Amino acid sequence: MKRLLSFFICLVVLLFWSSCRKDFDFSPSTGSLEFAKDTVYLDTVFTNIGSSTYNLKVYNRSDDDIVIPTIQLENGVNSFYRMNVDGTTGLEGAQEGKFFEDVELLANDSLFIFIETTIDIEILSASDIQFLYTDRILFDSGNNQQDVDLVTLVKDAVFIYPARDETTGIIETLTFDVDGDGDDDETTLQGRFLENDELTFTNEKPYVIYGYAGVDDGQTLTMEAGTRVHFHADSGIIVTDGGSLNINGELSTDQVVLENEVILSGDRLEPLFEDVPGQWGTIWLFNGSENNTINYTTIKNATIGILSEGDQNAPNDKLTITNSQVYNSSGFGILGRATSITAENVVINNSGQSSFAGTLGGKYNFTHCTIANYWNSSFRQFPALLLNDFTFVEEDAIVINDLTEANFNNCIIYGNDNPEFLLENEGAVFNFKFTNCLLRFDNDNLSGTGNYEFNNTTFYESNVFNQDPDFEDPFENLMRIGADSGANGIGNATFTSQVPFDILNVARANPSDAGTYESVVFEED
Known part of the structure; x- marks a missing residue:
C-alpha cells in the first residue's frame, strides 16, 4: 500500500511539473540587442605584438529567449581582430574567431564577447609609423543588423x-x-x-x-x-x-x-x-x-x-x-x-x-x-x-x-x-x-648615536628634519x-x-629650495 501511494505521489508531481514546464523556444533576434559600449577601444599596440583581451557585454532586455543568427567581423577572414563569444571560437578554419552562427541568448540575460588583435602595420600602410585600424562587429543582417565599432592605434617600431x-x-x-x-x-x-x-x-x-x-x-x-x-x-x-x-x-x-x-x-x-x-x-x-x-x-x-x-x-x-x-x-x-x-x-x-x-x-x-x-x-x-x-x-x-x-x-x-635613510658600515x-x-628621520633610539649624530658637522650641516x-x-x-x-x-x-636651474629650467632663488624643483603655488582644483 505504501509503495502504491509513493508511486501515485511521484506520478502526480511529474504530471504537474510537465504541465508547468515551458520549453525553451528561441525566437530570432529583432535588432533590439543592447551593448555596454558602442565602441571598443583596444588602445595602442605595436605592430605584430598581440594586444590585451578586451570585452563587450551584450544584453537581451526582452522577456523572450532569442537566437542571434550571426555575429561576425565586418572585414571577415581578413580582419586583424579575433573574437570569443561566451567561451566559443565560432566556425572552424579561416573563419574561426571571425564568424559565429545561431548564438542563443536567454530572456533578460547577457553574454560576453572577448576581443584581441595582432596587427601588421606593413600590410596597412608601408609609409606611416602609426595607423588607426578599425573594424565592426556585426550582429544579424538586413533590417535587424546592429554593430559595435572596434578601434586600435597601431605603432610601427x-x-x-x-x-x-x-x-x-x-x-x-x-x-x-x-x-x-x-x-x-x-x-x-x-x-x-x-x-x-x-x-x-x-x-x-x-x-x-x-x-x-x-x-x-x-x-x-x-x-x-x-x-x-x-x-x-x-x-x-x-x-x-x-x-x-x-x-x-x-x-x-x-x-x-x-x-x-x-x-x-x-x-x-x-x-x-x-x-x-x-x-x-x-x-x-x-x-x-x-x-x-x-x-x-x-x-x-x-x-x-x-x-x-x-x-x-x-x-x-x-x-x-x-x-x-x-x-x-x-x-x-x-x-x-x-x-x-x-x-x-x-x-x-x-x-x-x-x-x-x-x-x-x-x-x-x-x-x-x-x-x-x-x-x-x-x-x-x-x-x-x-x-x-x-x-x-x-x-x-x-x-x-x-x-x-x-x-x-x-x-x-x-x-x-x-x-627614510639608513647608514650601515662594517x-x-x-x-x-x-x-x-x-x-625624514624621527627615531629616538638611533638619533644621536653612531652614524646619526646630527650635531656632528663632519657628517651633518644645516639640515632640516621632518x-x-x-x-x-x-x-x-x-x-x-x-x-x-x-x-x-x-x-x-x-x-x-x-646647479643654478631646476629640472624645468627655472632659475633658482637665493636662497634656493632644496630638491630638484623650485617651489610653486599649486592651483586649486
Whole structure:
C-alpha cells in the first residue's frame, strides 16, 4: 500500500511539473540587442605584438529567449581582430574567431564577447609609423543588423631581439667577460650585442627590445632627444667592459608629452600598465663600462631603474645623471655597487625597496636631488636612501669596501615611512655628509648615536628634519614642492651655483629650495 501511494505521489508531481514546464523556444533576434559600449577601444599596440583581451557585454532586455543568427567581423577572414563569444571560437578554419552562427541568448540575460588583435602595420600602410585600424562587429543582417565599432592605434617600431634556433627553440644568450679574467663567459641573459648600425637610437620610431641589448667593448650607444624605448619582460640594456651609454634628452616644452625627453618604459601601451612596476629588467652599467651619461630621461616601471657596478676609483665618474626621473621600480630606483655616480636635478620615487642604494661602498655625489619613496603597493624593507660598505658572499662571510665619499647637498630625502635613510658600515672608511637637506628621520633610539649624530658637522650641516616637503602628489610621481614646503629657502648658495636651474629650467632663488624643483603655488582644483 505504501509503495502504491509513493508511486501515485511521484506520478502526480511529474504530471504537474510537465504541465508547468515551458520549453525553451528561441525566437530570432529583432535588432533590439543592447551593448555596454558602442565602441571598443583596444588602445595602442605595436605592430605584430598581440594586444590585451578586451570585452563587450551584450544584453537581451526582452522577456523572450532569442537566437542571434550571426555575429561576425565586418572585414571577415581578413580582419586583424579575433573574437570569443561566451567561451566559443565560432566556425572552424579561416573563419574561426571571425564568424559565429545561431548564438542563443536567454530572456533578460547577457553574454560576453572577448576581443584581441595582432596587427601588421606593413600590410596597412608601408609609409606611416602609426595607423588607426578599425573594424565592426556585426550582429544579424538586413533590417535587424546592429554593430559595435572596434578601434586600435597601431605603432610601427624598430625591434631588437636575440636570434632563436628554429630547430631547438633555444634563444641566443650574451657572452662576455663577467669575472674580469680576460676570457668571455657564457651567461643565461637572453639577448645579443648591438650591431654598429644600431648604436644610435633616434626619435623617428620607438624601439622595442626583447632580451638584453648589449653594448660591447669600444661601442657607445647614443639615444637622441625624443627617443622612446620599450622593453619586454626581463629585458633591458647592458653596457659591458669598455662600452658606454650616452642618453642625450633635452628639456621639453610640454611637461605632459615630454617630447624632447628620452623615455624608457615597458612595451605594454595600454593605460592599465601606465604605472605598473617591474615590467622590465634594468639599465645595467656593468663593471668596466665607462663615461656613461644620462640627461633629461624618464625611466619608469623597471625592476631596477639603473644598476651601476664597479669602477669607483676610475678617473671619471662611471655615471653622470642629470635632469632625470626614475619612477615605479619594483626593486631599486638606482642601485650602486662599489661604483661612482654624480647626480644633479634627479628625482627618484616609488620603489619597492630603496629609491637610491649605494652598496658595497663607492663614491656618490648628489646635488639638488629628490630621493623620495611613497611606495604603497606592498611592504618595503628599506628606506628611501640606503648606504652601506659591505655585501654578503656566504651565510657568515662578508666583503667590505670603502665608502670613499657620499655627499648629499641641497637634497630632499623623504617618504611615507620613517626613518627614510639608513647608514650601515662594517669598515673604517665610511665618509658621508648631508648638507642643507630636508631629511625624514624621527627615531629616538638611533638619533644621536653612531652614524646619526646630527650635531656632528663632519657628517651633518644645516639640515632640516621632518618638515613636510609639500609634494604636489607623490603617489602619482608629481614631485614639485609647494609654497609651504619645509625645503623652501634652505639651500646652500655654493651648491646652487653648481646647479643654478631646476629640472624645468627655472632659475633658482637665493636662497634656493632644496630638491630638484623650485617651489610653486599649486592651483586649486
